[in-house]
Amino acid sequence: xxxxxxxxxxxxxxxxxxxxxxxxxxxxxxxxxxxxxxxxxxxxxxxxxxxxxxxxxxxxxxxxxxxxxxxxxxxxxxxxxxxxxxxxxxxxxxxxxxxxxxxxxxxxxxxxxxxxxxxxxxxxxxxxxxxxxxxxxxxxxxxxxxxxxxxxxxxxxxxxxxxxxxxxxxxxxxxxxxxxxxxxxxxxxxxxxxxxxxxxxxxxxxxxxx
Ligand code: AMP
Numbered sequence: 001x002x003x004x005x006x007x008x009x010x011x012x013x014x015x016x017x018x019x020x021x022x023x024x025x026x027x028x029x030x031x032x033x034x035x036x037x038x039x040x041x042x043x044x045x046x047x048x049x050x051x052x053x054x055x056x057x058x059x060x061x062x063x064x065x066x067x068x069x070x071x072x073x074x075x076x077x078x079x080x081x082x083x084x085x086x087x088x089x090x091x092x093x094x095x096x097x098x099x100x101x102x103x104x105x106x107x108x109x110x111x112x113x114x115x116x117x118x119x120x121x122x123x124x125x126x127x128x129x130x131x132x133x134x135x136x137x138x139x140x141x142x143x144x145x146x147x148x149x150x151x152x153x154x155x156x157x158x159x160x161x162x163x164x165x166x167x168x169x170x171x172x173x174x175x176x177x178x179x180x181x182x183x184x185x186x187x188x189x190x191x192x193x194x195x196x197x198x199x200x201x202x203x204x205x206x207x208x209x210x
Contacts, residue, residue, distance in 0.1 A: 001103050002027055002081030002208070005088070007178055008109025009171045010164070011116035011123070012193045013200065016132060017109075018085045020201045025210055027081040030072055032065060032089075034130055041127075057163035059170060062092045069093075070100060089175045094182075105208065106182040109193035113168065120164045124153040 002025055006014040015031055022029035036054055039047030046068075050060050059065075069087050072078070088094040097104075124133045124140075128151025133140050140147050158167060182188040189207060191200065 002210070003101055003104045004081070004083045004208075005097075005104055005106045005182075006083060006085045006109065007106055007175070007182070007188075008193060009111065009113075009116050009175075010167045011120040012109035012111045013119075013197060014085045014109055016197045017200050017204065018083045020197060021204060022083055024201070024205070025081065027083060028077050029083050029085060030069070030078075030087070031085040032069065032087045033085075035068060035072070036060065037130070055157040055163070057158045057166040057170060059089060059174060062090055062096070065089075066093060066096045069097070073100065088178060091177055091181060094178055104187060106178075106188045107204070108179055108182075108188050108190045110190055111193040115194055116168065117164060120159050120167075121161065123156070123159050125156055126151040127154055128152070 004021070004027075006018055008014050015029075015034075018029040018031065021027075033054075036047070036050050040051050040054065041047070046064070050064070053060055065087065069084070073082065084097075088097050118136075119134065122135045122137070124135060124144075125131070126133075126146035126149065129146060129149045131146055131148045131151075132138075133146075133153060140153060144153050145151075146153055157163065179188065191203065193200065195203075
């Protein structure tokens with residue numbers, strides 16, 4: 001079964017690789033961050049509740065996040081596998097997830113802090129479709145405009161300097177312990193995430209056969 005967890009600090013390129021793997025393996029890319037941002041954009045009760053937390057770079061509560069993921073994984077498109085990008089992010093979330101799935105491959109994105117800071121501070125996201133660009137490494141054809149849908153590009157509030165540093169601390173304190181959690185279960189594969197996404201995809205496909 002191709003159930004994947006993409007684990008790594010913000011800015012490691014989990015989302016960029018997940019988009020390509022989802023297309024190639026025909027499995028859904030489930031990003032809890034994207035789901036929260038869609039709720040914020042649509043001003044749903046959940047979105048209103050989580051906006052300030054997300055803008056600051058802190059984590060949404062485990063209960064809320066786990067409910068959301070449980071609901072998403074019960075959808076029919078998940079029956080042949082899925083990629084979880086940004087979940088689990090705490091030990092309680094990982095423990096909850098173990099109860100709903102005991103067959104998962106965890107990909108650990110290894111990357112240096114200085115690369116993460118550079119990537120995040122230069123990232124731009126489409127307001128309309130969520131596609132990611134980078135002013136240095138992946139600029140859009142027209143400045144400020146999404147290549148895919150023509151939407152407006154913006155900088156996420158949590159990609160501003162103060163939030164980036166806070167998110168890295170949160171990662172180190174709350175999410176990094178998951179590496180040991182999954183290593184002890186023998187379910188983890190380390191990937192050097194400093195390389196370009198297409199090269200990374202090639203390595204991924206060598207390791208994980210469809
Ligand atoms: P991301 O797009 O994965 O960087 O997530 C953006 C923000 O959404 C995070 O900084 C958190 O505030 C929130 N978030 C996403 N996934 C989770 C999760 N699994 N647990 C708690 N908060 C989350």
